[in-house]
Amino acid sequence: MIFQGNFQYFDIWDAVESGLYYAIVGFYFLIFAYFFLMRFRTSKKFYWLYFSLLFLFLAAGRVFFITYYFYIPELLGTMPNLELVGLLNILYRLATFSTWLGIACLMGVFGTLIFPSFTEEIKPSEKEDLKFKVKMFLRKNQVRITFKILLILFPIVIGILALTLPDSLFMDPDFNKAPYNVGIELITILGYPAGRFVLNFIFLPLMVIVIPILFVYLALKTFGVLRRSYALNAIGFFIYFIGRIAQGLLDTVGFYHVRALLPPLLILLSLLIIVIGNHYEQLK
Numbered sequence: 001m002i003f004q005g006n007f008q009y010f011d012i013w014d015a016v017e018s019g020l021y022y023a024i025v026g027f028y029f030l031i032f033a034y035f036f037l038m039r040f041r042t043s044k045k046f047y048w049l050y051f052s053l054l055f056l057f058l059a060a061g062r063v064f065f066i067t068y069y070f071y072i073p074e075l076l077g078t079m080p081n082l083e084l085v086g087l088l089n090i091l092y093r094l095a096t097f098s099t100w101l102g103i104a105c106l107m108g109v110f111g112t113l114i115f116p117s118f119t120e121e122i123k124p125s126e127k128e129d130l131k132f133k134v135k136m137f138l139r140k141n142q143v144r145i146t147f148k149i150l151l152i153l154f155p156i157v158i159g160i161l162a163l164t165l166p167d168s169l170f171m172d173p174d175f176n177k178a179p180y181n182v183g184i185e186l187i188t189i190l191g192y193p194a195g196r197f198v199l200n201f202i203f204l205p206l207m208v209i210v211i212p213i214l215f216v217y218l219a220l221k222t223f224g225v226l227r228r229s230y231a232l233n234a235i236g237f238f239i240y241f242i243g244r245i246a247q248g249l250l251d252t253v254g255f256y257h258v259r260a261l262l263p264p265l266l267i268l269l270s271l272l273i274i275v276i277g278n279h280y281e282q283l284k
Helices: 012-043 046-075 081-114 130-138 141-164 194-221 224-253 256-282
Strands: none
Touching (some): 012 046, 012 256, 046 081, 081 194, 141 194
16 A cells, blocks of 8 residues: 555545545635625624534534544554543544534524514414414513523533543443553443444434424525525535435445545535525525
8 A cells, every 4th residue: 555654554545535524624614714704794693603613613523533533543552552542532522522512503503593583573363372372482582592592502511521421431442452452341332332322323313403404494484595595505414414424334334445435525515515505595
């Protein structure tokens, strides 16, 4: 292999995969700058602040993951294995924490869309049924602000827990095998670290699936430019999450060559669609 003389594990496919993720990180920063400087700065709407910070946190998380997967393993043999695994666990925690901060921003977007500001008053109907009372309750400013804050705080709390809970809940099981052999007893669910299992297979799908579904709903309820904008956002986020899921699945089944190309290309495609979708929204 081209890298065999200098690296222990980093081969040509790792170079291709990491290069594509570098491109994704650069794209993240460009999108952050666009939404923050061109949209939030001029509109002062929290929707665009959340949307811009989402990509900033995703960029930070991806940088930590790049270091975790491609570079730190090359230090094997230069320091005690326990210290090396400790460094890997710190990077994984920081990457996970940054990702959940990004999800908190997604929840900010979600809260802004489902709890918008109301300028008109609702006239009471002749019969104030339960549906009407709930509608009136949700239109109270304090209630909407409270729900928005809770939506943002929930993923932040999860990120803090991922940053602080013991390694036995989050460490990669492979670190107990050669060449690391650290011998840390893990708390597992179905053979998977319990912390990772709960985050990746329970909380993460629940939190992220609501965003494309919400955009689909909004696309069905609107017309013209807004419908195209919401539809493209829905498609973009669906493709993005498919790319993230494909990365883990391909890694598990061992299709390393496909994993090096397909997931990052899907993510790049999704980012392009999201940018186009939000450019449509600017035409409103």
